[in-house]
Amino acid sequence: xxxxxxxxxxxxxxxxxxxxxxxxxxxxxxxxxxxxxxxxxxxxxxxxxxxxxxxxxxxxxxxxxxxxxxxxxxxxxxxxxxxxxxxxxxxxxxxxxxxxxxxxxxxxxxxxxxxxxxxxxxxxxxxxxxxxxxxxxxxxxxxxxxxxxxxxxxxxxxxxxxxxxxxxxxx
Numbered sequence: 001x002x003x004x005x006x007x008x009x010x011x012x013x014x015x016x017x018x019x020x021x022x023x024x025x026x027x028x029x030x031x032x033x034x035x036x037x038x039x040x041x042x043x044x045x046x047x048x049x050x051x052x053x054x055x056x057x058x059x060x061x062x063x064x065x066x067x068x069x070x071x072x073x074x075x076x077x078x079x080x081x082x083x084x085x086x087x088x089x090x091x092x093x094x095x096x097x098x099x100x101x102x103x104x105x106x107x108x109x110x111x112x113x114x115x116x117x118x119x120x121x122x123x124x125x126x127x128x129x130x131x132x133x134x135x136x137x138x139x140x141x142x143x144x145x146x147x148x149x150x151x152x153x154x155x156x157x158x159x160x161x162x163x164x165x166x167x168x169x170x171x
Contacts, residue, residue: 016065026041029071035067035081035083036051050092052095068140084104084137110134150166
């Protein structure tokens with residue numbers, strides 16, 4: 001059976017999805033809540049925190065508790081990672097926006113949404129403390145045939161498509 005020696009830690013926190021580099025199984029990308037992302041090298045044990053961070057003057061990114069992560073099937077050095085914006089890296093380290101810095105969600109303030117006939121206070125059921133931040137990506141998909149063809153889905157009901165690698169998006 002599986003023994004403790006068969007396991008290794010790839011990330012700290014409430015770990016979620018991990019993705020293994022398809023050309024080098026010693027490189028593992030491991031997530032934790034709200035966009036935490038590490039690049040872990042099994043050979044040397046190095047763990048590098050690579051979460052995209054806001055630029056000066058930019059609003060805070062909205063991350064899902066379990067943010068979507070995808071290694072491109074066309075290029076193992078290309079990763080996609082989603083908050084309310086889609087990010088890409090071509091070197092597995094430095095992320096940049098590919099959604100023209102646009103927010104791909106509906107940008108709805110969930111604290112103003114009516115639930116069961118009324119608007120609840122911000123501390124109701126800890127909706128801003130122990131649940132996802134509303135208005136962010138929940139899925140990323142890449143075409144098997146065309147690396148410029150991507151789909152993203154949001155928790156507020158949108159699906160976007162780009163045919164040019166993220167320069168332009170269609171709802």
